[in-house]
Each structure stands twice: as structure tokens, then as C-alpha cells.
Amino acid sequence: MKGIARLLSLAAVLVLVVGLGIVLSGTPEAPVSPGVSASSTAATAPAASSPPVSPTTATGSVVAGSGLEAVAASSLPPEARETLALIARGGPYPYSRDGAVFSNFERLLPRKPGGYYKEFTVRTPGESDRGARRIVGGGSGEKYYTPDHYESFLLILEGQ
Template identity: 40%
Template sequence: MRPGSWQRLLLVVGLVVVLVFAGIQWRQADGGEPAAAPTASGSPVATRSATPVTSSPVTPPDRSEPPACSRLPAEVSDAVAAVRNDGPYLRPRDDGGTFGNREGLLPAKPRGYYREYTVLAPGQKFPGPRRLVTGGQPRLGTEPVDWFYTSDHYESFCQLRP
């Protein structure tokens, strides 16, 4: 290769890597739209939408609240108590971390509004699919404004009123 060719090749490869990384970040920050799908019991549950995400500058649709939770496993009460008491958590390194709402199933809020916590799922490999998601909690150990529960690792949510 001619002198300087390696430098140009490295520059082009570096630019491609940066563009790919920026595209991935942009795609992760762009949430989907919610849709209500009936469950076996006939009640709607917020689930992922098959509607493609567009990048046009239109106002996003109003993300309505997920339905109220009707029946909850007993372990949810333990997770609620841990949130209110700032522990003990099942996964101390992860519980209380930011939930990004990438699925777009919860009402749109600023980044950092939602936090997630593990809910014990007996009989399933730890940590399992159950999570408690809170919103409007300025710091750990304070009472959240919003409470949501998912039994299927963010595929659907119901609103909790503890």
C-alpha cells in the first residue's frame, strides 16, 4: 500500500464504527408505542406494538396508564417493603437501578424517572422474570409516585396501588 493509505483506511473504519455505535444508541433511546392486547381473562394488558417506529417530527401518541393489577403473587409485598425501606434487596447491585422504558409500555417520562427492582419468582432460575418498576422516586428509600409490576420481564405491565 502507498504511504498514507493505512491512515485513510483506519479513518474510514473508525468513522464506520462511530456511526454504527451512534445508530445503536439512537435506536435504543427511541421507544415503541404501547398497545392494549387482551389476555386469557379478557382484560387488556399493555404490550409491545407491531407498529414501526418512525423518525418523523410528530408528537408521540399519549401513552396511557397500564391496567390496574388484579391478582399479585405474595412476593410482590416483600419487594414493595424493600423499596420503601431501602432494602434489603434481592439483587443489591441491580435493584434500584434506572429502568429505561425502552419497550415504551409505561407513560413517557424523562430518563431516570423509573427504577426497577427484582421480585422473587419461586421455582424459576434466579432472578426470574418478575420485576417491580417505580417512578418519581427522587432517591432510594423514598416513596415512589408510580408503581408497576411485570410478571413476564417487561412484555406487559399492570399498575400497582400499594
């Protein structure tokens, strides 16, 4: 009986680890826009992506209380500005995961209650999946840009 209980415990732990791995992996997915296929998107996208936003293109100011640098929306890659416009219009969004809850597991954004943050894909030309770039929006309207799949964030200064 002890052997069966131990085996069931190990199986439960394995299921939890696999489930957590799936959730945290950020599995890429294809766009779900009607009438747009992945092959047509890849064929029309330019080969080179926009340069990443770096501290030299940011305002250089650190936002009080967050410890994050700020970047003018006008300094973001064009695809990020397109995503900001989609967010302002309320969609429609090209990826099924757009608008999903961002849990801030990395703890790089200010800590807020669960469900406060939502994530949106920033298209990366030449990528066949969602790529690494995202905009994360907060419940109070603030938005953050990550060019590197949540490794770093910049506070977006909209209207600048």
C-alpha cells in the same frame, strides 16, 4: 489513509452496538445477599412459581391517561408483595440491580424524564437468576408490575 479511517469507523460502530446490546440484554445475575448462596436459595424454593397476574385477576379498569390495566397489590404473587414491602422499607435489596434506573425504552409506561423510574426484582421461585418479573417505581410513588420482563405492565393499586 481512507482505509484506516473506515476501519476505525467500523470499529466504533461495533463497540456501540455491542455496548447497547449489553445494556439492553438485562443480563441475569445472582443474588448478592450476604449469607445466601444460589444453591441454598434454589434448594429451598418451591418448584412451581406463582401464577402470573392476568387480566382476570386484575381490576379490569384501565387507568386514565396511561392506557394500563390496574391490579390490586393483594392480587400480586407473594414474591411481588415481598418486593413491595422491601421498597416501602427502602431495602436492603437482594440484587445489586435493584433500585437501578429503568429507562422505559419500550415506551409502555407514561413518558417521564430520564431517571424517573427505578426497577426492582421480583424473585421467581425455581429460577437461578433474576427471572423476568419486576416492579418499576415512579418518582411520584406509583408502581407497576411486569411478569414478563417489560413486555407488559399493570399499575399496582397499593392498599387494595
